[in-house]
Each structure stands twice: as structure tokens, then as C-alpha cells.
Amino acid sequence: xxxxxxxxxxxxxxxxxxxxxxxxxxxxxxxxxxxxxxxxxxxxxxxxxxxxxxxxxxxxxxxxxxxxxxxxxxxxxxxxxxxxxxxxxxxxxxxxxxxxxxxxxxxxxxxxxxxxxxxxxxxxxxxxxxxxxxxxxxxxxxxxxxxxxxxxxxxxxxxxxxxxxxxxxxxxxxxxxxxxxxxxxxxxxxxxxxxxxxxxxxxxxxxxxxxxxxxxxxxxxxxxxxxxxxxxxxxxxxxxxxxxxxxxxxxxxxxxxxxxxxxxxxxxxxxxxxxxxxxxxxxxxxxxxxxxxxxxxxxxxxxxxxxxxxxxxxxxxxxxxxxxxxxxxxxxxxxxxxxxxxxxxxxxxxxxxxxxxxxxxxxxxxxxxxxxxxxxxxxxxxxxxxxx
Amino acid sequence: xxxxxxxxxxxxxxxxxxxxxxxxxxxxxxxxxxxxxxxxxxxxxxxxxxxxxxxxxxxxxxxxxxxxxxxxxxxxxxxxxxxxxxxxxxxxxxxxxxxxxxxxxxxxxxxxxxxxxxxxxxxxxxxxxxxxxxxxxxxxxxxxxxxxxxxxxxxxxxxxxxxxxxxxxxxxxxxxxxxxxxxxxxxxxxxxxxxxxxxxxxxxxxxxxxxxxxxxxxxxxxxxxxxxxxxxxxxxxxxxxxxxxxxxxxxxxxxxxxxxxxxxxxxxxxxxxxxxxxxxxxxxxxxxxxxxxxxxxxxxxxxxxxxxxxxxxxxxxxxxxxxxxxxxxxxxxxxxxxxxxxxxxxxxxxxxxxxxxxxxxxxxxxxxxxxxxxxxxxxxxxxxxxxxxxxxxxxxxxxxxxxxxxxxxxxxxxxxxxxxxxxxxxxxxxxxxxxxxxxxxxxxxxxxxxxxxxxxxxxxxxxxxxxxxxxxxxxxxxxxxxxxxxxxxxxxxxxxxxxxxxxxxxxxxxxxx
Numbered sequence: 001x002x003x004x005x006x007x008x009x010x011x012x013x014x015x016x017x018x019x020x021x022x023x024x025x026x027x028x029x030x031x032x033x034x035x036x037x038x039x040x041x042x043x044x045x046x047x048x049x050x051x052x053x054x055x056x057x058x059x060x061x062x063x064x065x066x067x068x069x070x071x072x073x074x075x076x077x078x079x080x081x082x083x084x085x086x087x088x089x090x091x092x093x094x095x096x097x098x099x100x101x102x103x104x105x106x107x108x109x110x111x112x113x114x115x116x117x118x119x120x121x122x123x124x125x126x127x128x129x130x131x132x133x134x135x136x137x138x139x140x141x142x143x144x145x146x147x148x149x150x151x152x153x154x155x156x157x158x159x160x161x162x163x164x165x166x167x168x169x170x171x172x173x174x175x176x177x178x179x180x181x182x183x184x185x186x187x188x189x190x191x192x193x194x195x196x197x198x199x200x201x202x203x204x205x206x207x208x209x210x211x212x213x214x215x216x217x218x219x220x221x222x223x224x225x226x227x228x229x230x231x232x233x234x235x236x237x238x239x240x241x242x243x244x245x246x247x248x249x250x251x252x253x254x255x256x257x258x259x260x261x262x263x264x265x266x267x268x269x270x271x272x273x274x275x276x277x278x279x280x281x282x283x284x285x286x287x288x289x290x291x292x293x294x295x296x297x298x299x300x301x302x303x304x305x306x307x308x309x310x311x312x313x314x315x316x317x318x319x320x321x322x323x324x325x326x327x328x329x330x331x332x333x334x335x336x337x338x339x340x341x342x343x344x345x346x347x348x349x350x351x352x353x354x355x356x357x358x359x360x361x362x363x364x365x366x367x368x369x370x371x372x373x374x375x376x377x378x379x380x381x382x383x384x385x386x387x388x
Numbered sequence: 389x390x391x392x393x394x395x396x397x398x399x400x401x402x403x404x405x406x407x408x409x410x411x412x413x414x415x416x417x418x419x420x421x422x423x424x425x426x427x428x429x430x431x432x433x434x435x436x437x438x439x440x441x442x443x444x445x446x447x448x449x450x451x452x453x454x455x456x457x458x459x460x461x462x463x464x465x466x467x468x469x470x471x472x473x474x475x476x477x478x479x480x481x482x483x484x485x486x487x488x489x490x491x492x493x494x495x496x497x498x499x500x501x502x503x504x505x506x507x508x509x510x511x512x513x514x515x516x517x518x519x520x521x522x523x524x525x526x527x528x529x530x531x532x533x534x535x536x537x538x539x540x541x542x543x544x545x546x547x548x549x550x551x552x553x554x555x556x557x558x559x560x561x562x563x564x565x566x567x568x569x570x571x572x573x574x575x576x577x578x579x580x581x582x583x584x585x586x587x588x589x590x591x592x593x594x595x596x597x598x599x600x601x602x603x604x605x606x607x608x609x610x611x612x613x614x615x616x617x618x619x620x621x622x623x624x625x626x627x628x629x630x631x632x633x634x635x636x637x638x639x640x641x642x643x644x645x646x647x648x649x650x651x652x653x654x655x656x657x658x659x660x661x662x663x664x665x666x667x668x669x670x671x672x673x674x675x676x677x678x679x680x681x682x683x684x685x686x687x688x689x690x691x692x693x694x695x696x697x698x699x700x701x702x703x704x705x706x707x708x709x710x711x712x713x714x715x716x717x718x719x720x721x722x723x724x725x726x727x728x729x730x731x732x733x734x735x736x737x738x739x740x741x742x743x744x745x746x747x748x749x750x751x752x753x754x755x756x757x758x759x760x761x762x763x764x765x766x767x768x769x770x771x772x773x774x775x776x777x778x779x780x781x782x783x784x785x786x787x788x789x790x791x792x793x794x795x796x797x798x799x800x801x802x803x804x805x806x807x808x809x810x811x812x813x814x815x816x817x818x819x820x821x822x823x824x825x826x827x828x829x830x831x832x833x834x835x836x837x838x839x840x841x842x843x844x845x846x847x848x849x850x851x852x853x854x855x856x857x858x859x860x861x862x863x864x865x866x867x868x869x870x871x872x873x874x875x876x877x878x879x880x881x882x883x884x885x886x887x888x889x890x891x892x893x894x895x896x897x898x899x900x901x
Contacts (some may be wrong), residue, residue: 131760134757134761161760328837338749341594341898342591342592342593342594342595342785343785343788345593346791352597353891353894353895356891356894356897356898357890357891357894359894359898360854360858360893360894360897360898363861363862364857364858364861364862366861371614371749372742373742373748373749373783374612374781374782374783375785376748376781
């Protein structure tokens with residue numbers, strides 16, 4: 001077996017096979033059954049300009065395979081892989097994550113950037129949820145991801161806006177590994193606003209993962225496919241925030257079919273924002289009310305090093321506390337919805353100067369955040385660092 | 389036979405004196421105007437011919453040539469009718485005058501007015517600008533229509549004689565009837581435009597305070613908030629807290645409004661302009677248009693407020709044209725005829741919803757139905773360079789029921805205006821002391837350059853620390869750093885504080901993008 005590090009010809013051909021347009025993992029797997037190795041498949045098709053008749057796939061895929069192989073610009077692919085530091089791992093490689101082998105229709109070729117060690121971490125939990133999320137969902141994602149990271153759990157998510165981003169951020173805040181599974185080529189950042197987050201994930205021993213070769217643009221149809229990798233990689237999936245018809249429910253469904261556990265947190269039952277969560281609970285998903293439930297369930301112990309750090313950080317937190325005005329403001333703010341400056345001025349009855357000053361200081365302590373619509377919300381993760 | 393009179397035409401915001409030469413010679417009867425007349429001036433022929441006949445004079449059946457000098461600038465407008473008619477009457481010796489009197493009329497007098505076919509005199513637009521132009525040329529006497537008399541008198545020190553018809557005017561020139569002098573409007577006759585008052589806006593303490601800061605320091609503001617939150621109401625009350633106009637400012641604004649034909653009949657502009665063009669406005673409407681451009685909304689907002697409601701709905705080119713004027717306070721318009729520079733120093737207020745449907749920040753009982761992509765492209769319609777020129781962003785929230793019901797205790801605009809005036813006075817003193825000048829105008833905090841700002845802002849150590857922290861943790865660019873300091877300086881000025889301290893900085897930070 002080949003080590004997935006250097007870009008040998010075998011690797012390149014494997015990558016090329018993974019980047020063929022219109023060719024899915026089923027066709028690749030059938031073709032490999034027929035030919036043995038990617039190199040043999042490639043060379044034989046290049047020579048014969050046709051595929052073996054015994055190949056058990058539809059005609060249209062056969063012609064796409066031949067057309068794709070003949071049209072492939074290997075030089076460009078090689079350049080892209082090197083330039084963006086994208087590496088590739090195949091189904092038969094040792095480095096291929098075991099969990100993913102078990103699922104239906106596993107990807108034959110995976111592209112990745114970052115540290116492969118995250119693959120070998122057996123503690124992987126996925127967190128998924130709405131892109132357009134509520135502050136409550138956001139707080140849950142950050143706090144839970146940070147707490148899971150303490151147990152050495154790698155948080156898997158989709159790198160999208162909203163819950164996905166907050167889950168990755170939370171894991172980074174908890175100094176843990178995190179894996180982002182993308183629905184586009186790894187040479188792009190989708191959404192573009194997350195480019196910095198992706199960089200941070202790589203820098204912190206995390207992994208960016210995709211089934212798609214360099215140059216592939218994100219498409220709506222790719223995301224459900226990507227979700228099977230998210231759930232496939234993980235022991236369990238936490239649905240943080242899902243509306244009644246949400247892509248997260250597809251992920252939960254796939255997880256369930258593959259024998260993964262589905263966790264979900266309760267939300268407000270009077271709005272539509274958490275209807276998906278409650279439907280899952282009704283269907284028998286595991287009710288999650290504190291992060292430690294997850295490691296407890298799998299008997300994952302807190303790493304010793306991490307545990308010590310936890311107690312010492314609490315000792316350190318003893319000196320960090322809030323002023324009277326800050327406490328007043330925190331009491332009038334919510335972790336669920338935005339509170340406007342106007343309302344804060346009314347409820348706290350603080351003088352203008354004191355109000356602005358305390359808000360700024362809380363913001364600098366990262367206990368609250370000013371949202372795009374200039375309202376304020378509590379960031380639970382920040383607030384937990386303080387005694388109050 | 390030859391005669392000479394003087395008329396005056398608008399050239400941008402300025403006015404140019406035009407010498408009207410008339411030559412009447414024997415030959416086939418014809419009436420020709422030369423010297424770059426536009427269509428409106430060329431049509432004067434027919435009006436003049438009919439007016440002269442109907443005023444009881446004989447129109448000479450000879451070869452008449454009119455020359456408008458200087459011949460290289462285009463003459464527009466109907467105001468030259470009177471000067472042409474008088475020239476024809478003088479040249480045909482229908483008005484018997486001695487040479488000295490003729491000389492005096494030709495050199496020191498200007499005739500302005502449009503003629504009706506009946507021979508009546510009608511006013512023209514831009515009378516004030518014309519009068520100011522005449523004053524600069526040391527003209528001693530103006531003859532004009534009654535409609536323009538008062539307006540011209542405001543800009544002209546000498547005699548302004550009004551006559552209702554060509555016949556009366558000739559009689560006055562000949563001394564047969566006494567001349568009627570125009571008088572400036574007396575102070576009492578101004579019907580002050582009713583402004584909305586801040587005390588009528590319920591709640592919105594934070595937004596009101598922010599607008600007070602904007603008024604004091606001349607900062608440009610972006611108001612965001614869901615529909616019905618009160619953005620427009622707040623913006624409309626803005627002029628009521630701006631300091632009163634000085635006489636010089638009144639005259640310069642009135643000149644602009646006179647050229648645009650928008651000057652109130654009672655006299656000069658007494659209140660600061662508040663312009664709120666609809667979002668369908670064209671580029672020419674905003675910047676100024678025409679071969680000799682008429683002032684656009686930017687110039688009409690000079691010394692006042694330009695309010696763009698639903699800012700993202702304006703066309704991109706219209707928004708981008710704001711950039712240079714916001715920076716320089718002047719808009720330069722280049723045409724084939726030359727480059728015209730119009731003043732446009734105003735406070736820009738822009739209002740927008742947070743997203744296309746308007747409910748992104750969740751008004752009670754509403755949920756946003758926009759996709760993240762829709763919101764992003766909506767917000768992006770305001771370009772980065774334009775937002776860079778905005779010093780403060782204010783989020784307006786809908787007042788609660790309690791706030792709506794609250795009685796009394798809301799501050800009136802007059803009280804707020806007092807504070808604004810004293811903050812401006814502090815700025816004036818500082819900018820004189822530190823020798824910041826732009827001509828003889830006082831620089832407001834919002835207009836200070838980076839270097840000037842550093843001189844003007846004495847920041848306490850504590851505040852400096854907070855700024856440094858904010859710079860790192862809150863993603864603040866160098867440009868926004870300057871903006872925050874400018875706003876903090878104004879907040880300190882409003883508080884009467886010499887140094888910018890930590891609470892001023894904190895407040896300024898809350899108005900950042």
C-alpha cells in the first residue's frame with residue numbers, strides 16, 4: 001500500500017480519477033474491480049480509447065469515463081494539487097478512514113488539506129444545523145463544540161455559514177481538531193467569508209475534506225452527497241438547529257441508516273426554527289442537554305492533560321469577574337435573541353457613558369457580540385470563562 | 389443706426405454680462421441674432437417683434453442685426469428679450485435720448501426680463517445669481533420685471549427698477565413717469581418652513597443622540613432598521629438641530645436655489661436645505677445636468693442635509709457620483725462648454741432596511757424570508773468606497789408601546805440645537821487655534837485629515853489602551869480608526885471635554901460599521 005504523502009504518478013492518476021466530471025464513486029469502484037489499480041485502468045483506457053465490456057455500469061457512464069480520461073489535463077491537475085497543497089487518499093489506502101468504509105456508496109477518492117491524523121482520531125462527532133441560525137443555536141454550537149474538544153473529540157461539520165461555522169469555531173476555541181467536509185473543490189473557499197476560518201482549521205491540526213477535485217464549483221446538488229461523508233465519518237451526529245424541512249435532517253437520516261447515533265438539542269417549540277429538532281426527538285433521537293453526555297455514552301475519558309488544564313483554567317477564572325454595570329447589562333441581554341442598544345438603555349437605566357463603556361468592555365472580553373443589525377447577544381462560551 | 393445695451397445671462401452658478409449690439413441698416417427687412425444664441429434666445433426675435441408693436445412703437449422694416457458679445461460663450465434663457473427690445477428701440481430712435489444718456493444706458497445699466505407678445509415683462513429664473521453677477525461688474529442700475537424685483541434687490545446694492553410692461557419701462561427711461569424701485573423683503577414676511585421637531589419623535593434616545601453628534605461634527609450617517617422603525621422621521625427632523633445659517637451662507641444657498649428656480653418668493657433661504665430625492669433619480673438629476681449644467685440634488689443640499697431613503701435602491705452610478713463630492717465638498721462637471729464647479733458640502737444621511745424584505749432583525753411578529761445570498765447582495769449595493777465615507781451607522785429599532793405612550797420630557801430640537809451650536813463653536817476655536825483652514829471656513833471634525841486629527845485629539849492613556857485593544861479584537865481598519873477618533877472628538881466636544889476619554893471612545897465605537 002502506498003503512503004498518501006508524495007505526489008507519485010499513482011497518486012496523480014488516483015486524483016485524476018476522482019476529478020472526472022460526471023463520474024461518481026459507484027462507477028469508479030466498478031471500474032477498479034474490473035481493472036485492479038487506477039493506473040492500469042487509466043493506461044488501458046488511454047490505449048484502447050474504450051472500456052472493457054465486462055464493466056457493470058450504464059452506457060452513459062462508460063462513455064463519460066472514456067471521454068473524461070482522454071480529455072484530462074494531468075499537468076494542470078498536478079499543478080493545482082501542488083499549488084493548493086491538496087492531497088489525495090483512495091479507498092484502498094491505509095490512511096482511508098475506517099468509519100467511511102462501512103457506509104453505503106463510500107467515496108473512492110478523497111481530497112484533503114491539513115493533518116491526516118484527524119482521520120485516525122476515533123472520536124469524531126458531527127455537528128450540523130441551519131445556515132441562517134438563531135443566536136441560541138449559535139451559542140449551543142460554540143459551547144458544545146468547545147466542550148467536546150476538551151475530550152479530544154474531533155468536530156466534523158460542513159464548513160458552511162451559520163451552525164457549521166460556529167461548530168468549527170467552537171472546536172478551535174476549545175483547542176481541538178475539527179474537520180470541514182466541503183461541497184466543492186478544495187482550491188476554493190465556499191462561502192468565501194469563511195476563508196479565514198478554513199485557514200485556521202488547517203493551522204490547528206484540522207482537516208479540510210472533499211470528494212471533489214480542484215476547480216469544482218459548489219452546487220446545490222453536491223451538499224446532500226457531502227452530508228453522507230459528514231455522517232459517515234462520525235460516531236454520532238448532533239443536530240443543533242433544523243427547521244421542519246432542513247438539509248440537516250437529511251444528514252440525520254443518513255446517520256441513522258448507517259447506524260450512527262443522532263443527538264439533538266431542544267429549542268423553542270413555538271417557532272419554526274427548531275421544528276426539525278423536535279421532530280427528531282419525537283422519532284427517537286437522543287435528547288442532549290449537556291455536552292458531557294456524548295463522551296459518557298461512548299465511555300470516552302477526558303484526556304489527562306486536558307483535564308488538568310480545565311481545573312487550572314477554572315482557578316485562573318477566579319480573578320476574572322464582571323463589574324456591577326457589566327452584570328446589569330448581562331442580566332438584560334439574552335443568549336437567544338438580539339437586544340437593541342435602545343432597549344438596553346431603557347432597561348439598565350445606566351448613564352450613556354457607563355452603558356457604552358461596559359458594553360465595549362464586555363465585547364472586548366468576548367462575552368457579548370454586536371451583531372450585523374447592531375443588536376447585542378451574549379456569547380455563552382465567553383461568559384463561561386468568568387465567574388459570576 | 390447703431391445702439392448698445394447690456395443684458396446678463398447665467399453661466400453655471402455665475403452670471404456673465406452680455407453686450408447687445410444692434411445695427412439697423414437699409415436692405416431687405418430681416419431680423420438676425422448672432423453670437424452663439426441658444427434656441428430660447430433665437431426665439432426672442434418673435435417675442436421682441438410682437439412686443440414692440442403691441443407696446444405702441446413701430447417695428448423698423450429694415451435689416452436688423454443683433455450681436456451678442458462676447459461671441460464665444462453660449463447664451464441661454466429668455467432674460468435677454470428686454471435688452472434686445474431696448475436695443476432695437478434705441479437704434480431705431482423710437483426713444484429720443486441724447487448721446488450722454490445713451491452712453492450711460494449702454495455702460496451702467498442692465499435690462500433683464502422676458503417679454504410677452506403683448507409687451508408685458510415677466511421674470512426669469514436665477515434672478516439673484518444675475519443680480520450678484522451684475523454687482524460684481526459694477527453695474528449701477530437694473531431694469532427688470534416686477535416678479536424678479538425683490539429677489540434681485542437682495543443681491544444688488546444699486547437701484548433695481550421694476551416695470552410691468554415695455555411701454556412703462558420706456559416711459560421711465562424717458563422720465564415721463566417716476567421709476568418704481570424694488571425693495572428687499574422685510575424680515576417679518578418670511579413664512580418659516582415648518583420643520584419636524586425632535587420632541588415629536590418618541591423613544592429613540594440612542595438614535596437622537598447619534599444624530600446630535602452627526603449635526604455637531606458634520607458626520608455622514610447610515611441609518612438601518614426595519615420598515616416603520618422611524619428612520620425617515622428622524623432624518624426629517626435633522627435640519628431642526630443644525631445651527632442657523634450665517635448671512636453669507638444664506639446668500640450662497642439662495643444663489644443656488646435661484647438658478648434652480650426654487651427660491652421662495654419671499655426672499656432668501658432662511659433654513660438649511662433638506663433634500664430627499666426619490667431613488668429613481670438619474671445621474672444628471674443628482675450631479676447636475678444640461679449643457680450648462682443646472683445644479684443637481686448634491687448642490688441643492690449645500691450647507692444642509694441630503695437624505696437618501698432606501699439607499700440600496702438608488703442606481704449604482706448615482707451612488708458612486710457621491711464619492712468625490714463627499715471628499716471635497718465640490719462637484720466638478722465637465723461639459724463641452726467648460727468645467728463647472730458647484731459647491732456641495734452637506735451632511736449625508738442614508739437609510740436602508742437590513743435586507744430586501746426588511747425584517748432581518750426580527751420586528752415583533754415578523755420573520756425574515758431572505759436568503760443569506762439575497763441579504764449579502766442587497767447590502768453590497770452600497771460600495772466599500774462609499775461606506776468608507778460614512779462615519780456613523782445607527783440602528784433604529786421600533787419604539788415600544790411604552791415609549792410611544794410616554795408623555796413630555798422629550799427634548800425639543802431647540803435644546804439640542806443649543807448644544808450643537810456650542811460644540812461647533814469649540815470646533816471653530818480649535819481649528820482657528822491650530823490653524824486648520826480651508827479658505828476662511830471652519831473645518832468640522834468630520835473634515836479633519838489624519839494629521840489634523842492627531843493634533844486635535846488629545847486622547848487619555850486609558851482611552852488609548854481601549855483603542856489599541858479594540859483595534860486588535862474588533863477587526864477595525866486604519867480608516868475606521870480615524871473615523872472612530874473623529875466621532876469621539878465630536879462626542880467630547882458635545883460634552884465640553886478637552887481630552888477624548890474612554891467613555892467618548894466607547895460611544896464612538898458603538899457607531900462603527
